Amino acid sequence: MMILPMTLEHVPQIAMLEKICFSDPWSEKSICSELENPLSYWLVCVIDNTVAGYVGSQTVLGQTDMMNLAVHPDYRRRGIAQKLIHALIAELKARGSHCLTLEVRPSNLPAIRLYEGLGFAEAGRRPNYYSHPREDGLILRKEWVC
Numbered sequence: 001m002m003i004l005p006m007t008l009e010h011v012p013q014i015a016m017l018e019k020i021c022f023s024d025p026w027s028e029k030s031i032c033s034e035l036e037n038p039l040s041y042w043l044v045c046v047i048d049n050t051v052a053g054y055v056g057s058q059t060v061l062g063q064t065d066m067m068n069l070a071v072h073p074d075y076r077r078r079g080i081a082q083k084l085i086h087a088l089i090a091e092l093k094a095r096g097s098h099c100l101t102l103e104v105r106p107s108n109l110p111a112i113r114l115y116e117g118l119g120f121a122e123a124g125r126r127p128n129y130y131s132h133p134r135e136d137g138l139i140l141r142k143e144w145v146c
């Protein structure tokens with residue numbers, strides 16, 4: 001298992017995982033454009049040449065938003081999401097970011113358990129943030145001292 005920065009070769013598999021995991025998936029083109037964005041930092045977990053999971057983030061003025069996180073159903077409950085977030089935070093610390101914020105569906109208990117276990121705390125709610133199906137977005141945040 002390797003955790004690596006995303007490169008062009010990972011994009012088609014990430015787009016496929018987006019379709020498997022989300023009702024509103026990012027397109028291959030949007031994922032590709034993240035490679036050109038200096039604010040963005042994405043990591044992949046590669047197992048036997050397969051992208052088993054990924055996390056995507058954007059940092060503005062020392063504050064980072066986690067935009068995507070998914071692990072292929074065949075590779076879940078092996079600690080991959082935890083490893084991706086730990087690796088992301090280590091890199092964000094090195095880059096001078098001091099917090100990581102994300103939105104999650106209140107119905108997404110696996111993800112909420114994961115984030116709670118990593119020390120994220122509730123910071124608010126965005127009404128009707130999600131569509132397909134419509135649902136509020138729970139805002140979670142983790143802060144650290146650089």
Ligand SMILES: CC(C)(COP(=O)(O)OP(=O)(O)OC[C@H]1O[C@@H](n2cnc3c(N)ncnc32)[C@H](O)[C@@H]1OP(=O)(O)O)[C@@H](O)C(=O)NCCC(=O)NCCS
Pocket residue numbers: 021053069070071072075076077078079080081082083103104105108109110111113114115117
């Ligand atoms: C949420 C998701 C990323 C978790 O990935 P994962 O690699 O399976 O998670 P991990 O193995 O690192 O799990 C770490 C901890 O999170 C919690 N957790 C993860 N999946 C869980 C589940 N299905 N039920 C309950 N707790 C769960 C557990 O506490 C787990 O620790 P444990 O296995 O020792 O009990 C994965 O289920 C996924 O891709 N879901 C679909 C996409 C998604 O919802 N992304 C998040 C959007 S905000």
